[in-house]
Amino acid sequence: MSLDEDLLRRSFAVAAKAREAGCHPFGALLAGPQGAVLMEQGNGFLPDHDMTGHAERILAGRASIAYGSKFLAECTLYSSAEPCAMCAGAIYWAGIGRVVYGLSEAALKALTGDHAENPTLDLPCRTVFAAGQRAVEVVGPLLEDEALALHDGVWA
Numbered sequence: 001m002s003l004d005e006d007l008l009r010r011s012f013a014v015a016a017k018a019r020e021a022g023c024h025p026f027g028a029l030l031a032g033p034q035g036a037v038l039m040e041q042g043n044g045f046l047p048d049h050d051m052t053g054h055a056e057r058i059l060a061g062r063a064s065i066a067y068g069s070k071f072l073a074e075c076t077l078y079s080s081a082e083p084c085a086m087c088a089g090a091i092y093w094a095g096i097g098r099v100v101y102g103l104s105e106a107a108l109k110a111l112t113g114d115h116a117e118n119p120t121l122d123l124p125c126r127t128v129f130a131a132g133q134r135a136v137e138v139v140g141p142l143l144e145d146e147a148l149a150l151h152d153g154v155w156a
Contacts, residue, residue, distance in 0.1 A: 003035050004100050007078045008143055010037065012102065015080040015150050018042030018055070024118065025150040026080050028055040030063050030096070033074040039063060045117065055079065056087035060094040069095030076100055080147050081108055082140060085121050088128035092136060099125060101140035102147025111148070112155045 007029065014027025026043040039062055044053030056079050063072055076098040077083075077091055082105040091099060109120040129136040141147070 004076075004078075004139060005143060007031050007035065007037070007076070008080075008100055008102055009146070010040075011078040011080045012143075012146060012150060014040050014042050014055070019150065019154070022046055025154055026055045028059045028077060028079040030059055031076045031078060032071075038075070039066070051117075052086065054084065054087050056083045057090045060087065060090035060096060063096065064094035073097040080150060081105070083125045085123045085125075085128050088125040091125075092129060092132050092134075096136070098137040099139070100142060101125070101138075102143050103151075104141040104144065107141070107144065107148065108151075111151055115155050118155065 011027045011029050014029060015025045018027055019025035023043040023046050028041050029037055030039040032038050039059055041055045041059035043055050044050055044058050072095040075096055077096050079101045081103040082101040083091055105124060106122055109122045112118040112120055126138050
């Protein structure tokens with residue numbers, strides 16, 4: 001098993017914990033240049049019903065405060081689902097250099113439809129990053145069936 005698959009599955013476990021806590025099943029983690037896990041973050045929709053409480057956005061903010069952009073350029077954010085446009089912007093502004101995700105934004109949109117708690121933007125993170133002035137490497141979708149299984153019965 002590759003390091004990317006191992007750490008992506010760990011983000012799936014974070015997403016599963018978020019679901020167990022009553023939140024939406026999304027999780028993210030930040031790994032350093034050698035693959036050590038530096039931070040984990042589950043979805044932050046609850047308790048305040050924060051529509052911007054996406055795991056990736058919260059993690060990018062925390063990482064930006066804790067580490068400098070030079071270090072973050074060598075780090076990877078692993079996410080159970082593709083970062084939305086908002087999260088991709090936060091990742092870009094934090095300076096994180098690489099993203100690996102499970103479930104694609106297009107697949108998430110097909111799954112959730114027009115659910116009020118997840119009005120998915122079908123805008124690939126690659127498109128958001130391509131509009132920037134520095135490169136962000138993107139790997140995904142990866143292990144998409146496993147990522148999709150995290151959402152069984154959630155959006156009905």
